[in-house]
Structures are given as structure tokens and as C-alpha cells.
Amino acid sequence: MQQSLLALLLLVAASPPGHAQDARTVVALRDGWRFHYTGTPVDPARMTGAALDDGDWAEIALPHTWNHLGEYRLTRSADVDDAQGEGWYRLRLEPMRIAPGARHYLQFDGVGNVADVWVNGVHVGRHAGAFSRFRLDVSDALHADAVNEIVVRADNSKPAPGSPTQGVIPLSGDFFIHGGLYRSVSLIGVAPLHLDLLDYGGPGVYATVKRIERDAADIDVLARVRNDDTRVREATLDIEIRDAHGTLAARGERALQVAARANAEATLTIRLPHPHRWDGRSDPYLYRIVARLRDGRRALDEVAQPLGVRNFHVDPDRGFFLNGRHLALHGVSRHQDWQGKGWAISDADQARDMALIEEIGANSVRFAHYEHAPAWFDAADRAGMLVWAEIPFVDKVSFGDAPASPALIDNARQQLIELIRQNFNHPSVATWGIGNEVDLALASGKLGANADPRPLLRILDDLARHEDPGRPTALADCCEATPGDKPPGFPVLAGITDLIGYNRYFGWYYGNVGELGAHLDALHAAHPHTPIAVSEYGAGGALSQHTDDPRGGTLAPSARPHPEEFQSWWHEQTWPQLARRPYLWATWVWNMFDFASAIRHEGDAIDLNDKGLVSYDRKVKKDAFFFYKAHWSGEPVVHINARRYVHRAQAVIDVRLYSNAERVRIGLNGRTLADVPCPDRLCVLHDVHLAPGRNRVTAQARFGARTVEDAVTWDAVEAATSE
DSSP states (O other): OHHHHHHHHHHHHTSOTTSOOOSOEEEEOOSSEEEEEEESOOOHHHHHOTTOOOTTSEEEOSSOOSOBOOBSSSSOOTTOBOOOSEEEEEEEEOOOOOOTTOEEEEEESOOBSEEEEEETTEEEEEEEOSSSOEEEEOGGGOOSSSOEEEEEEEEOOOOOTTSTTTTSSOSOOSSOOOOBOOSOEEEEEEOSEEEOTTSTTOOSEEEEEEEEOSSEEEEEEEEEEEEOSSSOEEEEEEEEEEOTTSOEEEEEEEEEEEOTTEEEEEEEEEEEESOOBBOGGGOBOOEEEEEEEEETTEEEEEEEEEEOBOOEEEETTTEEEETTEEOOEEEEEEOOOBTTTBTOOOHHHHHHHHHHHHHHTOOEEEEOSSOOOHHHHHHHHHHTOEEEEEOOOBSOSSSSSSOOOHHHHHHHHHHHHHHHHHHTTOTTEEEEEEEESTTHHHHTTSSOTTOOSHHHHHHHHHHHHHHOTTSOEEEEESOTTOSSOOOTTOOOOTTSSSEEEEEOOBTTTBSOGGGHHHHHHHHHHHSTTSOEEEEEEOOOOBTTOOOSOTTTSOOOTTSSOOBHHHHHHHHHHHHHHHHTOTTEEEEEESOSBOEEOTTOOOTTOBSEEOOOSBOTTSOOBOHHHHHHHHHHOSSOOEEESOTTOOBOSOSEEEEEEEESSSEEEEEETTEEEEEEEOGGGEEEEEEEEOOSSEEEEEEEEEETTEEEEEEEEEESSSHHHHO
């Protein structure tokens, strides 16, 4: 709180009395908040009055959520909090000098799920949707000579008829909607004439690469400007492009005039000489666009945004092309929650997640199933990841045999505009996803035919094309042509969007693992003009459940157990089928990390989807992680599988490894057993006899002048009584 107050005092000190504020200031409101969870609705008048005694409210700092769930145990512990309802936040700011004419905006980077905001008892706005940034003009509600009180009601009530969230996407999904101020909150001060802060949470400046040649690139820039003054204002819009070292690379400007209490748009084209391309993982080179409003030499406002000079296209037969070269996109999907933190994660946590995705060798990430944090988009730009970004239109459009309600349609449109405008300038974003498995409830027979998702999908597809003609649209399908009966009139979604992804789980939820390739070929033949991806594929992997026979042991996909060895074997069978099909423009493993889901009691966990390649707390990389690292990464890999299967049930076993070496030398208890070849990154030594007691198994491979080793310890004696 003290830091925030000090920053506020510095902010207003920069604006002498009688003069409008000159430039943008941003103050992080991290500390000093108080929180109280009521669950059920409370009269706002009771919670927003200055006389309220909140001394018994919890003192918290942001980011914050009251929800915590997902554990590696079979029953819930006392630490779990899956409460859904109203939570209240209050923050007091000391008196502040406010320059006449200056404007102040509260910015929320993410509130789960519906937010109402009061300043000094005045309701200043409402926002529905847990994942996108929003801003509220609070200028007229702030006091210059008294304590300012901010109150926020965050409501993550479960969607249901009559619920406050009944018209907010998602209506359902295999992930938990956390409540609270789980991302940053800040107070922004600007001059009356400024780049528009109410443009759906966007930056107000949007750059499009229109032409790229070796000698120059043309960059079209659109700026949206707001004038909150009572008179016409004139200014100069100055656009700079600065290279990765901060050196000025190109510049343009234009004069503009904005009527009183009005908005205006300004466009200009800037020629960037000798452009350095943003080229994915191989060279994620970033420029910066700096947009500045000037009144003469005085800066009124300034915004900086990333710029990556690149182009791409997708071919239905040959896949994805970046900067004219084919690039096979392979990667992972990611949810944003962490064990013990839920959604309230830090920028350092975001960086840790991206570092793990870089380590595995992925070159693409699907941001499932909603708009992720600003820091995550920034991390993708810097890492050179190609991104599928999407809105949380998931599973269904209504609660019964009915089409989408007008409120739900409006909310889906709002969240799509927010997603696109807030992230328009990120070169990592390759496609806007407008829906995930929206045919699932129909396929399961839970909804009637009137709950057809296609009308809303068409609305969203048209909207995305209008907002950003330069990027293709995409959706993820669950159920077309999969095993099992479908109700009459079951919709086919392919062809609505430019691209389509198929979420497929052959050998896990249905069918046999070897059927995936032929299934994809049939879909490609059925939709020859639509580029096809596999937007999800995966299997559960429990860290404490094991088997000697992944092909014939006990397995319960929607229950227990989920042996880790089966997950590894399943990916060994699935990835080659995908890699052999060049028409697939991308493939994404589901999921990079285990994540919270209140509908799951599976494997060795509760409230977790355990299909992740890494554990929920990011501490354990499962064996399947190293399968993909051996295939995708250029780093040397030698990894012995089943390392957590310490107490073995059998004394004669197969030793399985993942390595990108040609051969691996395997040893047991100090003696060499064999040099084993590693076709397709898999090295297997059959019929290894473990000695009674503790056994040390080693693996060693040469990578040029470098030797890489791995070792595990297995016990063959205690296994029968320890499982």
C-alpha cells in the first residue's frame, strides 16, 4: 500500500494545480487491499459505504483468488476452496491532487468472473468475462481532498439459469473458473487528449505489416484517439519504429484534430528499411512501435507496442508456412493455473512456464481456452512461439434445447473483440480461435437440436474477419466422425472458419490408438479445402501409478488408475501418426501441465486433469515430456523411463529410454548390458533381470565430444508388497 500511495503522490505532483496532466502515468495497485467472501448476494450499499468497518476482512495483496483446488491425493484436503459466488475487495487511497482536466482510469487485467466496481460509493462500471482486460473512467468519482475508496465485487457463480453468469461464456468446460482480482490492477492518469483507453481494453494503436521485401516493409498504423476536453483539440501523432536495441529505425507523423468530447481515428503508412523478420523460434526479432501524441513539443500521451515483421499462410495440403518457408508446427496447450496459487500467478510463474515449453522444443502454443495474461503473450513473442489464441466459447450455447441467448451472443462478441484488440500487435498470434468443442453437449445428447452452435460461430467468424482481416479464424471440434452414436442432425463445423482443429483421443476415450491416422485422412478427404490441425491429443499420466504392461494392464480413462507408463506408450504410438501427415498445419499435446478441473476424480489425483507432461506444481517432468524433448529439441536427451516405478512388481523387465542419440549404452549394477539403437528416439532393452534388492540402472550416450548420462534406482524385492 505504501508503494502505491507514494507513486500516486508522485503522479499528481507532476501535474501542477491549474494545468492538465501532460503525459500518461501508470500506478500499480498491488498492496493494501482487504477481502471478504460472502458467497451469496449482498446489498452493495452495505459494502460500498465509507462507514463500513472492514477491520475483520483479510488483508491481501494482488494477484489474489479465493479458490484453490487440485491435489495429488484421492480425497480433498481441508486446503481446497472451490467456493463460487461473491467476493468483495476494498482499497483506500489517501487524498490526491488531481489536475483540472486530467482523466483517470482504473485498469483490471483480469477479474473472475463478473466484476462490479464502485469508487467513493459511485458505481463506475461492470464487466462480464474472466479473462480480458477492461478499463473504467473514474475521473468524475475521485476526490481531490479526501480519502478515495475503491470497492470491487467479483462473482464467479456457477453458470446456471438465473445465475449472474448465465449469459457469460463459458457456460461449462473442463477447467475451473477462479474468482477474484487474480491479475493486476492499476490506476492510469492521462491528459484530456489521449490514445483511447476505452477501446475494449486495447492499446489504441494497431500496426499491420502490409508488404515485406528485402529492402523495405510497409507498416500500416491505425491510432484511435479520445478527446475528453470541452473544446476541439489539435495535436500531432508521431509514430516511431525502434529496433531491438532501441535505435530509431523509421518514423512518420500526421496532424489531427479531434472534436470536443469525441473520438477520432488516424492512419498512416511507415516504410521500414531493410526489415529484420520475426522468424519464430529461429529468430524472434522484435521491433517496438511507439505512438506519441504531441501538442507542439509537449508529449500528451505515449504507448509502446511490439512489432514483428513477418508473414505466413496455411495450405490445406502442405501445412503452415512462415516467411515463405514451410514450418511444421508442433507444440502444447496450456492452462494458466498453478498448484497452491490457482490463477493468481506472477510474471515469474509465466516465465517459468514458457521456459519449460522452450525446453521441450515446442514451436507453438495453444492458449487454452481463453485470453491469457499480457505477460504470456509477451513471452510468446520473445520465445518465437506461434500461437492459437481463443475465446472461452466452450461446450455449449445454452442450458437446454434452446439457441444462444441475446445476452450470451453479446458477451461472446465482446470477449472476441477484447481478445483481438488487446493482442492485435503480438506477432506470435497466428489465428483467432472462436470456439472449442462447442458440439460436445450436442454429441452427448445433453442438449436438443435447437442448441446448434453454428449460428453463433458464424457471427463470431464474421466479427473476427472484420476486426482483423490479416489473420485466419479457427475452431476446435470434438466429435465429427468419432466413434459412437450421434443424435439426428448432428452439425458438422468444418468450413465455418478458415482453419479447423480436431481434438482427438483415440485409444484413450474411444477407439484404438492406431486408428487416429486413418481418421485424420478421412477428415482431410471430406474437407479438402480447409487446413486441418490436431488441436488436442493426450492421455492421463499419474505420477504414483505404474504398470509393467501398458498395452494390457488396468486402465480407467475417466476414473482410476492412469499409469504413467501408459501415457508414455500412448504418445509413442500417436506422435508418429501425426508426424507422417504433412497436411496437418499444427499439432498440440493436451496438455503441457496438469490443471484444475472440479469434475475429475482420476488417476492419483482429485480435481485435476492429469494429461499434462509436467505436474501441476511444475516440479516433475513426466516421462512423456522427454519423449517430445527427444523429438523436438536440439539439446542432448538421455532419459530412462518408469523412474518413479521404484518398487517393481516383476524381476524381469524391459528398460525403455528416450534419446536423440543414435545409440545408448545401458548398464545394470556397474556392468554394461548392451549398446541399444534408438530408432524414432525410443531405445528398448528387453528381458533385463533385476537382482534381489536395490538395482542401479544407467544409460550413457555420446553427442560429439560430450557424454550424457542418466540413472535410476529400482527395487525388485519389495515391489509385490508395496504396490
